[in-house]
Amino acid sequence: MTQDAVVIVPGIMGSELRDTKTGKILWGLSGTRWLVKAWTRNNGLASLHLTEDELTGTTGRVQATQLLQHSAWTPYLRGHEPYTRLIETITDYVAHPDAICQFAYDWRLPVATNGKLLAQRAREHLTAWRNHEMHNPAVARRGDQRPARLVFIAHSMGGLVTRCALDGTHNDDLAADTRTVITLGTPFYGAVKAAVILNTGHGAPVPLPHHKLKALCQTMPGLHDLLPTYRCLRTSDDVTHLDHSDIKSLGGNPHLAQSSLDFHRTQQDVHLPDHRTLVGTRQSTWQSLTLADGQVTPHWDGARSNTDGSLIRDRSGRILHFPIQGDGTVYRDSAAMGDKISTVPIQHGDLGRADASLDAVVDILLEDIHKGPPLGEPGCGIAVPDVVEAGQTWHAVAERVDSLQGLTCTVTDTEDEDNPQPARMAMRDGHPAAEITLTTPGLYRISLHSRDGYTTSQLVLVAESGLETAEAE
Template sequence: MYDDRTRDACVVVPGIMGSVLEDAATGIPLWGADLAMLTNSLAGEGFLRALHANAQEQAADADTARRDPLTRIRATALLATPWWLPVFGGFDPYNDVHGTLTGVVLASDAVASFPYDWRLAVSYNGALLARAARAHLAQWREQVAARSEWRAAGEQRPRLLFAAHSMGGLVVRAALEQDPELAAETRAVITVGTPFLGSAKAILALNLLNTEAGPRWLLQRVQKMAATLPGVHDLLPGYRCLDQGLDVERLTAADVARFGGDPDLAARSFRELACHREKPFAMPGHRAIVGEAQPTVQTLEEQQSAGYAVAVGRHHAFDVGGDGELLRDPATGIPARRNTYGDGTVHTPSAQAGTQAITYVFGHHGTLMCHDEVLRQIRGIALERPLGAHLGGDSTGTGPGLETPHLGGTFGEPLTLTVTGLATPAGVSLSVRSATTGSAGHPLTLRRDPGRTDGALSARFTADAPDLFRVTLKTGIHPAISQLVLVSPPDA
């Protein structure tokens, strides 16, 4: 009866933006509940300002979580509806992964969710997760011990399995690193699109004030919020990513400040990244699921505009040899560039770091946790079944990719949607539908894009109203790839 069940306790840990936040004193939702905060300039102003981290929240760390947890803002649940933020893009709810795990445990009580205040430092949330995971495991063990049929299913006591998305993988690592006894009680950690080396997109989010795109009201408010958040700074890239032509450097706190971030928060993040480079922490049973073949910002160039530093994302990375030196073109001495692709937010090497047990899938960062192949992989790992290392991709970027405007769109202006990695549009469908109402999709016509040198296909879409839209690519061969994109009202 229980052959298709695991006796372990499971914890779902969402990524940045993946938890619903509310004002603890008033119960007013601040994030993840009402899309009007992103589509209505008047409604959104107060919400986004309320999410700014104050000095106490910026200073909070693991010791704070253990001694005196913060109480101004409360994380209440995982996202239940699709959500979106400029640069970081869209995030789907976590209902599917929660349901997948519920289907393979002895009882639904074995699966817990860990919503957290993603604005705050990874180390702070790691300490909270360690405490919550310990309590969940203890409660589940009591339930198993009370059922004779469950005790007979095996002698080993239940252990923990974590299924973590994006930043959630960093939070799990922090929890297990801070609590070695909890790590010993953990059977497996599944990370999906986790930026172990950081993401160049974090800089783009901090640099929104210097972009010329619109709507300005939304981009400016998001930048001002992001600049105060330790959680965003904990996603900064720790690898060599600042392309200076003849050299490539790691970002410094001064660089981050120049691009619009907080130098103190950046310095703390870079110290932690350096510690993990020097003393890597291996999570027990770590299995990484990596989104592949999607156009992904991997490095940055600095340009000047009206006296401001503008961060320009580039879709290539640089390889480093065993001696720590950059690999260079032998003829010119210029650092060799290579497109490593990724999931649209996290480039491949960052999501791979820390384990050799890797599965590649064609999918976008924010929608990976409802991707059929990802859910199949999570189910197999929970049941301790061997699965092949490659479900869709092969870490070479060969395969279908979907690219949508990372700053979203403005109502009244057409969106350009791009498909990469396909030789022909024959048999390929691209459609757009409302992610909020689920209304019938708009099929689009793909054509070769004359402005691209990579043979990409493109289509244009004009929304009939401001809304959050789901773009879906189907090839007839690969699992469908989807991405969310927000169309906002124009500036007043």
């Protein structure tokens, strides 16, 4: 058991949001009916759009009330698993539940805004825990006899918020009072998916949920903070960084883009104390993109550098591209910051819930150095649609494996977690796959169980039949 104070920082869309005037929950309701309606009806997410006042820094209309308690879904970003298992697990290893701070935040706002709030909240939490009646008894049971320090456990965007909180401009001694920072799939160098979201609808009609996400994110600073900052833009004979003009061309807000680029430059030299990084692997993940006439084409592979910084090329001088993979949202090299890195074959949304992640977090919390699973990368990948129509037949494909041996698939309605249903596996186009037909709209978890004991899962939204599409812009 640890004497330390733990702060859990969720990822984008990982906090429940509530209207402060009406009390209405805008994001994070229980049950899947509201989720299906929110993404498949024209005005379902209108209240989440940032107002002009919010864009100029006047906040308070929306309040983040708690960490996500129920499974949710977003186009492209796919499943958002609740943080209940993470919280319950950590509770078993701290001296008292009051040692845990669940930092909910308005993920629509800039990372810089939320970083400042986190710095203040973390300081308050550490002070309150050190004054708690259970703190001194916890210290007395530890061999080092030291007072509590902070342990940050941050998923996805939460890692960027945590880094900002520790940059020294908000509270210059917070880093000194931090024992370790654990990040789970944090896109320290951004994610191509953010560019794809902003580009939705350029060139072809798309399902209505994808178009609605773009409309929400076009003026959302938080999404712009997730755009790639590494060299990801392919040109005829080079790979370059996205600049604010590129972001404007693909459909983003140039002012928000420039603010985000400026912010990221201030974060480059921020040190995270005893940083432990958990990285998802073996999932097909967009790593680079091309941009032509305002239309983005994402790619599953990307360029890599030699030790001198030059790009690796073939004998003819052409740039070579490598499929590094990742967690399905953040490619491996974007999340792998620092020298204490563990890899797990898990999808992005499941990094805060899966057993392998929780085991790693507990090891670190108890001050055992977690070396992570072997770099041979066990488990498998999973490829599923992000939204399907009720009654439509589709396939969940197992990636990075070529045999059915020891591979099983289950389908779980997130409103009936105790009743997973098996799905029959068969070879399809050379890959193991499960053929699935779901007749009832809702949110379902598709899980692949490999013979080496790993489970890889992804959430799929089943919409009512006759799903609308939005015309290309």
